[in-house]
Amino acid sequence: MNENAAGAGAATGAVAAPASGGRRTQRERKRATVSRLMDATISAIAEVGYAGTSIGEVCRRSGVSRGGLFRHFDSRLDLVIAAAEEVAARHLATARAWLGGHGGGLREALPMMRERHRDEINIVWFELAVAARSDAGLRDRLAPVADRFYRAISDLGRHVPELAALSDRDRHLLISTVRDLFDGETISRALVPEPGVEADRLTLIAEFAEFFIARRT
């Protein structure tokens, strides 16, 4: 009868916890609920896909009612676009943190990049990108977000010493190519896993990048 089964357990509601006592401001209440909805939407897309992420599914996972959801998002599309922006931001934040704290060169950055593209966060992104191909409404809303996201990924390459010397154009060519490759690999490996090939491929990509850099500098 009641869709709200998950409760607040899975949510990161603590983010907007009251500063003191049991009383929360309206701002805090709103933030906490939106945050639970975001987490639920992201995990739903990752686990049951874009098509399976119905309003009911998100309500079930978040413990928020339909009425509560539609208070903060006008439509499913609005919810999903918010999740896409969140997911792009998290992906970049994690990668940036790694590049900042780690002085690593190309041979360390590539496995990091592959790991990022296999993470739940990027799977959600990719799921939305694929759905956008055949859903005009989603595509129109997602395209500008994608444009910024993809550019930001290429810009991150500046923090890798070997790539810093490349022109913007060459660096973007190289990184966008590796990005597409990792995304394609994420799909084929879900269907036909080939751990040996994957290991060899990482070496191959590193050789490819070094070959490319040598030719262009």
Add this chain to the structure above:
Amino acid sequence: MNENAAGAGAATGAVAAPASGGRRTQRERKRATVSRLMDATISAIAEVGYAGTSIGEVCRRSGVSRGGLFRHFDSRLDLVIAAAEEVAARHLATARAWLGGHGGGLREALPMMRERHRDEINIVWFELAVAARSDAGLRDRLAPVADRFYRAISDLGRHVPELAALSDRDRHLLISTVRDLFDGETISRALVPEPGVEADRLTLIAEFAEFFIARRT
């Protein structure tokens, strides 16, 4: 009221046309209907995605009734798996025909491969591969088909002179990598098209493939 609007116009029903006169055998009737359903399923997945390819959508496109559809396929999953097998077969047939009639080397084979991966046929395949990630029933049925399909693609490489000398392992590594790259590219370009980058990328892949071949032989 009636879903059957398309009629027989869009179908390739002519394949199973009666040998003479207006009378058809049961075999011919069945073949013609299944063929119309396959074409409708493939075009539907290509245009409205896997999730949008409902039984109703396929019936509308094919002009076959629900009863007629379920006469030949026990479930939507059966229909979709049949379409996947058809799509893999067509992809390979087209590529094989090109490689047979054309003596072309690597520099011609790569654009052909990219074109194949952008074709409606491969988009249908990829749409199913992505859906299979979060749909266990689909994944179980699609995995063996995918295994054969992917292996066949790598085997096609033997017909490209430059790749013939490589070991099976190296050839598979190279071709599966390019395959994943082209599939990933097909998605990102639908959202953020970059014709200039795509042109540069094709050259880049060719140069790298030549570099790889030189190192391994």
Add this chain to the structure above:
DNA sequence: TGACTTAGCGACCGATTGGTCTCTAGGTTG
């Protein structure tokens, strides 16, 4: 405190989903 606003709930709506069932049309076989 009392008036007002925002957050959140869940019954409800019409449309659509995958699938079933009964019935008719058409081809096959004695």
Add this chain to the structure above:
DNA sequence: CAACCTAGAGACCAATCGGTCGCTAAGTCA
């Protein structure tokens, strides 16, 4: 021709879809 079988049609089913609406709960502010 009669009996039989497969092909195909479409009304119908329960479940689920995205979204609405009237209501109560909680926070704000005079």
